[in-house]
Amino acid sequence: MKKIFSHVQTSVRKYWVALILGLLILGIGLAQAHAALLDGLFSDLEEGWAEDAAEKGETLTIGDFYQAEVPDAHGPIGTMANHTHNYGEFMFSYRYMNMFMKGTLNGTDGISDQNVVRPTQVGGEGFVVTPTDMTMQMHMFSGMWGMTDTLTWMLMVPYIENDMNHLTRGGGTFRTSSNGIGDVRLVSMWRLYAIESPSIGAHKTHFNFGVGFPTGSINAEDVVPRPPNQGGGKFRTTLPYPMQLGSGTFSIVPSLAYLWGSGDFSAGVMPKGFVYLGENSQDYAVGNKFNLNSWGAYRAADWISLSVRLNYEWWANYRGADPRFDQAVQRQLVYTVFPNLRGGERLDMLGGANVLFPEFMGYETRLAVEYGQPIYQNLEGPQLATDHVLWLGFQLVH
Numbered sequence: 001m002k003k004i005f006s007h008v009q010t011s012v013r014k015y016w017v018a019l020i021l022g023l024l025i026l027g028i029g030l031a032q033a034h035a036a037l038l039d040g041l042f043s044d045l046e047e048g049w050a051e052d053a054a055e056k057g058e059t060l061t062i063g064d065f066y067q068a069e070v071p072d073a074h075g076p077i078g079t080m081a082n083h084t085h086n087y088g089e090f091m092f093s094y095r096y097m098n099m100f101m102k103g104t105l106n107g108t109d110g111i112s113d114q115n116v117v118r119p120t121q122v123g124g125e126g127f128v129v130t131p132t133d134m135t136m137q138m139h140m141f142s143g144m145w146g147m148t149d150t151l152t153w154m155l156m157v158p159y160i161e162n163d164m165n166h167l168t169r170g171g172g173t174f175r176t177s178s179n180g181i182g183d184v185r186l187v188s189m190w191r192l193y194a195i196e197s198p199s200i201g202a203h204k205t206h207f208n209f210g211v212g213f214p215t216g217s218i219n220a221e222d223v224v225p226r227p228p229n230q231g232g233g234k235f236r237t238t239l240p241y242p243m244q245l246g247s248g249t250f251s252i253v254p255s256l257a258y259l260w261g262s263g264d265f266s267a268g269v270m271p272k273g274f275v276y277l278g279e280n281s282q283d284y285a286v287g288n289k290f291n292l293n294s295w296g297a298y299r300a301a302d303w304i305s306l307s308v309r310l311n312y313e314w315w316a317n318y319r320g321a322d323p324r325f326d327q328a329v330q331r332q333l334v335y336t337v338f339p340n341l342r343g344g345e346r347l348d349m350l351g352g353a354n355v356l357f358p359e360f361m362g363y364e365t366r367l368a369v370e371y372g373q374p375i376y377q378n379l380e381g382p383q384l385a386t387d388h389v390l391w392l393g394f395q396l397v398h
């Protein structure tokens with residue numbers, strides 16, 4: 001049964017191009033239907049709002065979703081799909097992320113590296129090796145395109161670099177690395193409504209439907225030391241789950257954005273889900289994830305906005321297990337090969353800035369930065385704890 005399934009997964013991969021084209025064509029049709037549907041749905045509401053505004057001597061603006069010339073038209077740089085574009089607009093963006101993880105948590109309790117590798121008979125966790133820290137760097141290239149005023153497309157292509165340091169029970173240390181392209185994601189972004197008047201401010205919502213493609217490797221390898229009692233030396237092996245670059249499965253990524261703005265202040269709320277479909281060719285699936293972002297921003301000047309963001313994440317354990325880790329699990333080699341030591345939840349607090357440069361020949365350029373740390377994390381451990389995360393970004397809108 002498993003063999004049949006892995007075959008299906010592999011054969012589906014050959015149809016990516018057809019799948020993407022299909023989504024595009026479907027999108028064009030849906031965008032037309034959707035615009036008509038929303039006209040019907042919101043016209044009564046809009047009339048009501050317009051009357052309220054008229055009574056106060058104000059005019060109601062409808063459908064003004066995006067203005068490239070304000071710094072807080074984009075959410076904090078660590079959030080994705082936080083705005084849509086107008087018809088014909090194009091955006092390129094490059095993001096750099098550096099996430100540093102250090103030390104081991106079980107639940108909310110810290111465990112020292114020495115205790116993770118100490119035998120259980122003397123009160124330790126009994127692992128042969130423990131990760132001591134991990135740096136995950138991501139270079140993410142993305143493009144956005146307003147196909148119509150209702151539908152924006154976004155394509156995200158990540159390049160990932162992972163580095164992990166380890167401590168062995170014998171006191172030795174070693175480092176493993178992996179790098180390569182991650183899972184590519186295509187997102188269709190649907191504008192729901194945007195209304196604005198001086199007394200109520202601006203209220204905008206959009207819905208995103210993303211599809212993740214299994215372009216990232218789940219076969220990353222590196223060289224690790226062989227224990228002295230097995231002859232010593234080094235050998236090449238498949239790296240544990242957190243060092244892999246992709247999920248190996250298709251995924252569905254829906255999210256909703258509610259954006260508010262009034263004068264120099266703006267805010268956003270974005271719930272988002274990641275659902276990994278089926279199992280990959282190594283009989284497992286990455287844990288589903290729920291993510292809730294909320295932020296507030298203050299436009300300190302025409303060219304800069306400052307933001308504070310709360311990022312809550314909850315993610316499940318992996319389903320299934322990679323058979324290549326069976327022996328390592330049996331020998332309790334290292335906790336990163338256990339599919340049931342992957343879940344957890346975390347709340348991060350981040351501060352950031354969006355900087356807008358003067359428009360040049362119709363191009364709006366911006367730089368952004370964001371830095372944050374967890375204020376709460378609870379892990380199905382032992383598992384590596386997040387220490388901090390840094391985002392840098394460059395964006396070009398035309």
Ligand SMILES: [Cu+2]
Pocket residue numbers: 083084085091144
């Ligand atoms: Cu954009």
